[in-house]
Amino acid sequence: MSSAQQDAFSARLLGWFDTSGRHDLPWQHPRAPYRVWLSEIMLQQTQVKTVIPYFERFVAAFPDVPALAAASLDDVLAQWSGLGYYARARNLHAAARICVEQHGGDLPRDFDKLVALPGIGRSTAGAILSQAWGDRFSILDGNVKRVLARYHGISGWPGLPAVEKQMWTLAEQHLPATRMADYTQAQMDFGATLCTRHDPACMLCVLQDDCVALREGRVEELPTSKPGKPLPERIAVILLAENEQGQILLQRRPPVGIWASLWSLPEAADHEIARDWFQRHLHGDYDHGEALPELPHVFSHYKLRMHPLRWQALAARDVVRDNDDLRWVDRAGLKSLGLPAPIRKLLEN
Template sequence: VPSFSDKVLSWFAVNGRHDLPWQKQPTPYRVWISEIMLQQTQVVTVIPYFMRFLDRFPTVAELAASDINHVLHLWTGLGYYARARNMHKAAQLIMKEYAGLFPTRVEDLETMPGVGRSTAGAIAALSMNIRAPILDGNVKRVLTRYFAISGWPEQTSVNNELWKLAENLMPHDNIADYSQAMMDLGATLCTRTHPSCPSCPLKVECEANKTATTQDYPSRKPKKKLPVKTIFMFILQNDLDEVLLEKRPPNGIWGSLYSLPESESSTGLPPLSKLVVKGERKALKPIRHTFSHYHLDISPIRITAKHEPHGVSENDHWLWYPLDHSLKVGLAAPVKKLLSSLASNP
């Protein structure tokens, strides 16, 4: 009788994804970049970002030596910017501690900023053929349905059970193919809604399929209502069609990205931005930006400003940003949206 892994590998040979960009030359560097980008993000969204990123930073050495602003600029739009900052730190760690070569032990890979156990397993399995389990969202969905495991997968007891299963089910050969196959199975057949059970190689033994309860697995995270925060963002625009931007601190939301001066009060301009205020104020249409843990309601206020190069352009914390986006810096997503709407509706 074919084993679990035999069935998965046979299915993968015919139906799996074999032409993703990071599968061509699956070096540890390329697999690492793809895995970090794929955290919280769909494959179809990641592909163009991956291609641009590898074009600009083809090696870990070039990524480590780059300015964080250039990294964040290429990341703009992908969200979860801590991933980019951690990637930059990890590249520098690899150059410093491992002479530019990726460590080959999963435990060492896990010490890299932004790399957890599953990502470390993916790098080891996909690029080095090391027998290390993967437990991303796709694999969790396959396993919870196959074994009918109740409980939210992030609960410690459920998570531990899934890791044990992921490890025990792994074959001793064809590690890279099996690891990719499990992710593909979850991404293409065992999808969150409307799974294609009749086409699944595991359908006969799958407990959820046998009892027609696929919709019950994996158990959902207990819902809680997201709180709402409100801020005012000030668009200080000068006669040269430039807007004053402020660099955010490295930690917290949009860390190290450029954003608009903001305040919880409609009159609370930061000290330096007060120097460039000319006069006219106009409230623009509010926008909502939703994070994983709260909604942020932004009320933009457009203010006519005078161009004051001294004390602004000399200070890395502030800069005048042209509305034609010709300056390449990392922008907070809602700020990019606001500035693009300004450029198209001056």
């Protein structure tokens, strides 16, 4: 790639950003390191319009790194509840505590130290450094991969190491000498709003004169999709138990796995296991549970079909009392806890 092509790519993107990019996002005013970091974590696999209200509530609750580090994980998960991919919140919390312990309560302005923090990879570190400090680092999120694949005509699933390595090289070659914060935002905006996955606006594209995919009629096929396979299905019995006061029995999820450390309804793989759990923890008749409509939920690697059963006016056995992983919660108290989105929806209906 010639130096003229490199310069044209970044110059055209910056020109497009000046007239068509997003300039009023809450984390842009100001572009403080903590706010940039939080936005980058929230934006992973999540659209901007979804993130904005969560970002604003989160910053109001935890305005800086020390405040986030001092919060309990339950409080952090409660603010994150509904945004999904909860490992992001757990990593964010853990990273904030490391920043307080090792970096004076601030994010470090050092690539290697950033990447060493939980939840921060190469692209996220580059996004933080370029946007918060204007340092010359590239990014390679899904939007950037799509633009590079089409512009350069790169075949192969971008998740393959060889393809990703090629894209990193190109991303670094395209970096401008100045305006790194704007250029980083321009790349993300361009892929999200113009060079979209479906129905890209090629006739409005400032890169169309040099786009290989457009020239060769390969826009729809690039970037190459990940080799697919059917998602497996899993069944779960969900126990919705209410006591005489109308409180709901919640169980904390394990610290690893799906919905880790969130509060949820007790769950079992089948009725035999569910019946055993019920009899060990509650007084009542398992067979009198009211079957509620199936609750489907799709994760990235499997489909979960939840079958809720509901009991009312139950009493708990002694094993439930004074247990950090089981608690009766008033419906009003559900708002203060981190709950999986489908479970919160079930309880609020």
